[in-house]
Amino acid sequence: MTENPLDLPPECWELIFNSLNDQSHFESLSLVSHRFLSITNYLRNSLKLTDPSTPFLPHLFNRFQNLKKIDLSEFQGDPNSILYLISRSGLDLESLNISNLKSFPFMGLKELGTKMKNLKELNCSKKFSFRDSDLIAVAETCEFLEVLDISYPENDSSFLPQGFQNIQSFSFYITDSGIEALSMKLKRLKRINLSGNFFITDKSLMFLSSNLVLLREILIRDCDFITQSGISFAMRNSPNLVSISVNGIGIPTIDSCFKESFAYARGLCEIDLSNSFISDELLRLLGEACLPLKKLVLSHCYNFTLAGISFLLCKYQSLEHLNLEAANFLEDESMIDLSKFLTSLNFIDLGFCAKLTNSTFFTILRECPLLSEIKMETTNLGLDDFTTPLVINPQVKSLHLARNGNLSDESLKKLAILCPNLEVIDLSHCLGITEEGIGEILKSCCEIKCLEIKRCRAVFDLGIDLELPKLEVLQASGSALNDHALKMIANTCSRILHLDLDNCLNVTTSGVKEVVEHCRTLREINLRWCDEVNVDIVAWMVFSRPSLRKIIPPCGFAPTESQKNFFLRHGCLVCKG
Template identity: 50%
Template sequence: MAENSLDLPDECWELVFNFVEDRRNFASLSLVCKLFFSITNQLITTLAVPHPTVVVLPRLLRRFTRLTTVDFSEFHGDVDDHLSQISESGLDLESLNISNRTTLPIQGLRVLGSKMKKLRCLNCSKIYSLQDSDLGLIANAIPTLEELDISYLMDEYSSSANGQWDVSSFTKPISDSGILTLSLKLKGLRKLNLSGNHFITDRSLVHLSTNCVQLREIIIHFCDFITPYGIALMIRGCAYLSSLSVFGTRLCVVDSAFTDSLVSAKALCSVDLTGFVILDEMLYSMAEAHMPLKKLILSCCSGFTLHGIKHLLSKHQFLQYLDVKEANFLTDESMFQLTKFLRNLTYINLCMCTELTDSTFFRLIENCPVLNEINMVSTKVGAKKLSTSHVSNTLKSLYLGQNFSLRNESIKEFASAIRNLQLLDLSSCLSITEEGILEVSKRCTELRYLDMSYCRGVKTFLMDFELSKLEVLCARGLRINDDGLALVGSKCRQLLQLDLTGCFNVTDKGVKEVVKNCRALREINLKQCYKVNIDVVPWMVFSRPGLRRIVPPCGFIPSERQRNLYLRHGCFVCEG
């Protein structure tokens, strides 16, 4: 029977394997037989190239012949030669990531651009020396580009002693002149990320809206000289603009010009104005603009009231994504009013809305039938003891970290109402104990990600059944010992990532039990595990070949020879 099943056409097997959500599982499938090896190779379309992999890059390019995306963001050497290898491979790439490096590999881009006629997406973020002249070189090398990321976010800059951002080391930062050149040569540009380029002004937005008439998405974070007036000009000039994300500009008060421009925003379906001072008048204008709004981010915004947001939501009842972090005027009663307009919502962020309790959570799962993710970090969840007979079959992710009133009784009620939960964050919920974790584990059998970091009430693990689907366990700062860790190893055999940072009671014995039993383990973090001997590091590398990343205990500093040896075994070991 099993042999006959292999006689199915390859196309049928491809359809079957496409139901595998996590492509990492293809590694196991490829070992079953030559047929499965061949089929899984054909289904891999994305290749990330870390340092230890690059020595076999030509072999990988021959193996995965349908690659459309190659990612060099974790490779820190010279990529020019490797881009040339890709250009000769016969592949037809659509997306390339060359971020996180000192200089632009322009020679490799020229060769690649001349061969890859379908290359549409290029990520050049966090390239230290990127200048105006480089933008012209990029446009000449790959004139087919439609998506470009040239961001260099503020937290990546070096800072001076007084805490201010130091941009003096950037001798020739990107300016309006460079954006003009880019806009003239890449007229088909549809998506652009300008974040962290501090010296561009509203003039750059005028160049883009004039020359790149197909522009649909723009991201502008921490661009000091961009103003709401410039953004208003872009909204008016880009008839197809569907996504606008602005954050961290120097002038963060929405003015009348910006508000008036929203009347012409007929294509905007995603708006992110994080950190702005927004008045209700702007929300009224958005409500009456008849834009196809699906995603709204007003995180950390001030100035607007319940009346403004209620009016907007009443006019856009097809909204799918809502972020109102730090909207402290929201109460359980006001959220009850808003949920009447949120029946199509799949994501909501209510983090740091400090007046919201269990009542809001239950209202959400009752009134929002397709809700997939809730973030209620740092609220008052747990302050009211409530329950519901309603069960959500759609909610998959729940973030409840830093809710200091949350206790076992409440988390049991939540778990009973969301049995298909896959991700749960209980980090820094100080009153949760192992009994609460046990009840969650019993009720939520689909759980794949569990964060109970700094839950000081959790001192061990209580599991009398297997968590067969758990893949990620974050246990930072817990008081667990080797016996608890051994239980993790025996009950969570599909674990991929384990974070034990600051688990002071754990020793080599417990670590070895986990590594021995969790055969799928890919990453382990032992930072500040002071009782773990550094000799466990080489033991882990050679005992578990599947390990890809180890953060060792303090004091472990591998020599160059050791690091290269571990890399040849496919494992990157950081310094302790």
């Protein structure tokens, strides 16, 4: 009797399915058999909701009973109603994203907080007006939170207080009073993102570091009234602090108290000082602090020199993540010297370093064997050449090389050979490349999952007619892709999930139909500014490709509420063109 290959133990199938990077693949697997449907239902732990058809949602929650994360950031209906449904679903949520909403769902969150005692992570960032009363409501209803994001609220700024002295009495923003109340309630908080809350001051950092013993990560970017004094206090009085992210400090100089505070933060692993005035003296003090530093971000910092960063990197040769974006003093010769200290790196960002060329790229490929991701956007990549032997680096999975005007097809051929296991490559705005170079990348790097060729106006197709079973995301907005390219995609990209054709003027209705008919896993497609695509195609797309979850139609298509709801009932969100 022949064994059925599907008769593996459930544990084996769970391991196989969990090896997939994206749970969206569960949808097609669930169609194979009832057994696969049961396994994928059990394994799904996250869900993003956009459909306001709340009567159907209880069935969804009953189907996926092990959900731990729910994302409502693109939810189209009443957030209070959906939170009521979640609270009564019997789920045991650990993470909830209610960012981007127009108003704070106070009643729904209160109801959910009484039921979900294991809710550890809450994202309330962006869009809705957020004030002290909302913050206090969060603290009172979700008392077991460990991670809280209240960054960048879009408050109504039409009524600004007259002078800083009136801020505490102004009720439309988060203030130090709200942060103090939060710090007295959320005793388990480990990570907080306060970025973009313009009216909090150093007092907020003092409340947090004095009252929250478990606090490990603080993000306070774009907080105008936070000073070096407050940051110093936090580093000196937060014994478990491992990560701090600030920006715009040190103008005109960095005071001694701030410099000395690094010696107190003995557990700091991650430091982000983006857009700051950084002296070599500070870098030397940081190097001498002997921290367990793994991540350093000095993006768009200024005033420091090669000598300062060399000293620091020499001290931290176990660094794994380095961002030196816009360090304009860097040259190919200096990167040859610095690379000797970077053997442990798995990420490097050298974007906007205009003096760096091919030589730097090939140097870090050779000297940094653990590199997984390289960013060299807006450099002089494509110029110069490297005379010493080139080394293949199989660890590199992601290359971000956008806006390199000198990058050529010949350069791409070398990249393809040296980085054979690439999964993500961004070549947007590289005007010197054509489909020949793209074809070389796709032919040599058979693991490519995401290809970005936005605004590559010399790229008319993918330059290859071979099967691309791994390609899932194609960002091609503003490129010269045409119907021939779409036919090629339809025939070779069997697993494409996301296709962005925004402003692809050579694309027509015929080409789009080819893709929709043949790409059975397609979930999102963007056709904005595709003037040759007929708007009448939208309804046909929704009914012809059941896998579609989001369509951005050509300009001129403005679905009525009735039409939008009709499409949503078929599982697809159709936006306004």
